[in-house]
Amino acid sequence: MRTATAIICATALLIGVAGAQTVATPGTAAADANDPIRTLVGRLDLEQYKATIKGLTAFGDREQGTDRNRAAIDWIEARLRSYGCTNTARVIYTYFPTDPEHPSGPPIARRPDAAVGGGRYRGLRNPTGVNTDPSRQPDPQLRALNAQSSQGGTREEVYCTKIGTTHPQEMYIVGAHMDGIGLGEAANDDGSGTALVMELARVFSAPDVRTERSIRFVLWNNEETGLNGARAYVNQRAALQGKEEPVGSGQYPEPRWLGMIQHDMVLFDHGMPRADGSLSKEQRPEADVNVEFQSRSKFAAGAQELAWALVSANEAYATDYPASVGPHMTNTDSTPFMDLVPSISVRENERGREIGAGWDPHWHQPTDVYATFTDQDFRLGLNAAQTTLGGIARLSAATLHAVEK
Numbered sequence: 152m153r154t155a156t157a158i159i160c161a162t163a164l165l166i167g168v169a170g171a172q173t174v175a176t177p178g179t180a181a182a183d184a185n186d187p188i189r190t191l192v193g194r195l196d197l198e199q200y201k202a203t204i205k206g207l208t209a210f211g212d213r214e215q216g217t218d219r220n221r222a223a224i225d226w227i228e229a230r231l232r233s234y235g236c237t238n239t240a241r242v243i244y245t246y247f248p249t250d251p252e253h254p255s256g257p258p259i260a261r262r263p264d265a266a267v268g269g270g271r272y273r274g275l276r277n278p279t280g281v282n283t284d285p286s287r288q289p290d291p292q293l294r295a296l297n298a299q300s301s302q303g304g305t306r307e308e309v310y311c312t313k314i315g316t317t318h319p320q321e322m323y324i325v326g327a328h329m330d331g332i333g334l335g336e337a338a339n340d341d342g343s344g345t346a347l348v349m350e351l352a353r354v355f356s357a358p359d360v361r362t363e364r365s366i367r368f369v370l371w372n373n374e375e376t377g378l379n380g381a382r383a384y385v386n387q388r389a390a391l392q393g394k395e396e397p398v399g400s401g402q403y404p405e406p407r408w409l410g411m412i413q414h415d416m417v418l419f420d421h422g423m424p425r426a427d428g429s430l431s432k433e434q435r436p437e438a439d440v441n442v443e444f445q446s447r448s449k450f451a452a453g454a455q456e457l458a459w460a461l462v463s464a465n466e467a468y469a470t471d472y473p474a475s476v477g478p479h480m481t482n483t484d485s486t487p488f489m490d491l492v493p494s495i496s497v498r499e500n501e502r503g504r505e506i507g508a509g510w511d512p513h514w515h516q517p518t519d520v521y522a523t524f525t526d527q528d529f530r531l532g533l534n535a536a537q538t539t540l541g542g543i544a545r546l547s548a549a550t551l552h553a554v555e556k
Contacts, residue, residue, distance in 0.1 A: 187551040188544040192468040192537050194354045200536065201529050203346035206230075207329070208336035208521045211293060215246065215330045215373045216301030223329060227370050228309045230349060235356035236311035236368065244383035246373055247303035279507060281515040282333045288517040297334045308380045310369040313355045315362050315406075315547065320393050322365040322406035323543055325351055326381070327414040328374030328484055335519040339499075339511070342521075344414030345370055347536045354540060355549070363548035365406045371484045374415075381484035389491060408492040410457045412543070413485035417535040418528040419511045420499045430512055434527040439473050440465060440535045443480035443496045445489050453493030454480075457542075461497070464541030465534070472534040477501045497535050 183189055207213070210223035228239050288294045308329075315321065327344030331337020352368040354360070373379035391405035420438035421431045442461050444454035458476045465474035480486070481503045485494040500506050506514060513519040543549075 187549060188464075188541055189468060190551060191354055191360065191544055191549060192541050194357070195350060195533060195536050195540065197526070197530060197533050200346055200350055200533050203230075203349055204338055204342045204529070204532075205521055207342040207345055208338050211296040212331040212333055212335055212337040212519075213329055214297070214301050214332050215306060215376060216303060217299045219296060219299065220330055220372070221307070224307055224309055224370075224372070227329060227345070227349065231309070231311045231352055231368070234349075234353040235358065236313070236352045238314075239309055239311045241307045241309050242380070242384050242387060243305060243307050244380070244387070245304060246306045246376065246379050248301070248376065279509050279514060282335075282517055285334055288334045290520075293336065293517075293520070294334070306372050306380065306383075308370060308372040308384070310367055311352060311356075312368070313352075313360075313362055313366040313547075315365040317363045319365050319401065320395070320403045320406050321409050322367055323409050323546060324367045324369060324411040324488070325414075325539065325543060326369040326371055326411065326484055328371040328380065330372050330375055330380075331519070332375045333515040333517060333519055335513075335517045336521055337519055338521045338524065339418045339519050340416045340514060341374070341414070343416060343418045343532045344497075347414050347417060347532060347539070350536055351540050351543070355544075358554045359551050361550050361552055362544075364409065364546070365403075366543060366547055367406075374484055378482075378484050378487055382487045385487045385491070408488070410453075410546070411485050411488040411492055411494040412457070412461070412539055413483050413494070413496045414498070414535065414539070415483045415496060415502070416498050416506070416511065416514070417532040418499060418524050419513065420531060422510070423505075424509055428509075430510070434525070434531060438499075438531055439475045440469070440531070440538050441477055441498050441500055442474055442538075443477045443498065443501060444494070445480040445486070446478035448480075448489035448494070450489060450491070450493045451478075454489065454495055457493045458495045460546060461495070461538050461542040464545060465538040468541035469534045469537045472531055474538055477504075479503045497539055499531065 210219045213220050213223045231239055285294050325348055327348045328341045329345045331340055348368050355366055371380040388405045393407040396404050422435040424430055442458045444458045462474045462476060479501050480496045483496045485496045488494040500510050513523055
């Protein structure tokens with residue numbers, strides 16, 4: 152593994168970027184003005200990001216196997232198409248939970264990767280769990296919206312693709328899960344990540360944007376039941392990579408995967424629980440965008456390289472919050488990809504070490520609603536979007552071109 156070398160090289164790169172931002176040199180302003188990636192990042196907007204999250208919360212917690220989940224998928228697809236990402240498609244699979252109400256379904260365990268690579272807990276802990284009690288939701292309209300329980304059967308998830316101009320047979324996957332649980336609005340888990348991916352699809356789908364390599368924007372389903380939607384995608388499409396269809400057409404339904412970037416909860420970084428179990432109501436001043444890879448994966452070296460590429464983009468383009476790298480990626484939709492391609496996760500804290508220890512009290516709870524979060528929280532999510540957009544724009548060699556009228 153090239154861990155030490157990667158860190159040294161990345162550190163040197165970050166010092167150079169930081170210096171360019173703080174030291175006035177001839178031509179710097181002109182270079183910034185002519186940087187197409189800076190222009191693309193500037194097309195992200197806090198109010199539009201918030202509005203996309205708000206739109207998702209209209210479907211409650213979007214639990215898989217419910218009408219509200221299916222309606223949310225239709226809404227997401229319509230929005231993607233309205234952005235110009237019109238080549239939408241769906242992965243279709245079946246899911247049956249293991250509870251006694253559905254004995255005909257094949258057994259599928261929850262969280263099969265739960266023991267893989269999470270950092271050990273330190274400091275204070277709050278108990279974590281999943282709310283299943285409707286009476287804990289004080290909003291009667293939200294209680295009614297979330298009343299239908301999940302049923303096993305057919306599942307769908309939607310994606311669309313920005314097709315590369317010179318290397319359409321190669322692709323980066325940018326994903327988030329659109330389903331949630333807890334009988335709230337799943338605003339952070341994972342409306343925040345879903346809205347981020349949708350906003351990136353909007354920016355990259357503009358008619359004046361070209362990328363040399365393809366980018367796929369995927370909104371997974373069934374994350375909360377054990378990453379089943381992401382696993383279905385891998386099972387159905389991994390073997391199709393790089394195959395031209397039809398032969399000679401220059402079309403690649405499943406371009407070869409170059410990297411996978413997952414976004415799973417990006418709003419809330421208020422610090423460690425206090426001695427009494429309470430947390431600060433304000434975003435902590437040292438909040439950051441956490442970029443995780445899994446040190447035990449077969450592609451750990453490449454994943455770490457991909458993580459540092461996003462940190463470098465954060466240094467260049469994010470407006471408020473820095474990014475950090477952690478080696479404990481776990482329990483998220485990048486996990487099924489991690490032994491096939493460099494895969495990372497972008498989030499608010501390390502999931503195994505911090506979120507699992509209760510650093511986010513709204514995780515899977517009725518309080519995960521839009522009104523819980525402040526503009527400081529939403530701005531952390533916007534900075535995560537800036538980080539990934541800048542990184543993917545660099546990796547896919549994005550450029551701007553005049554549009555013929």
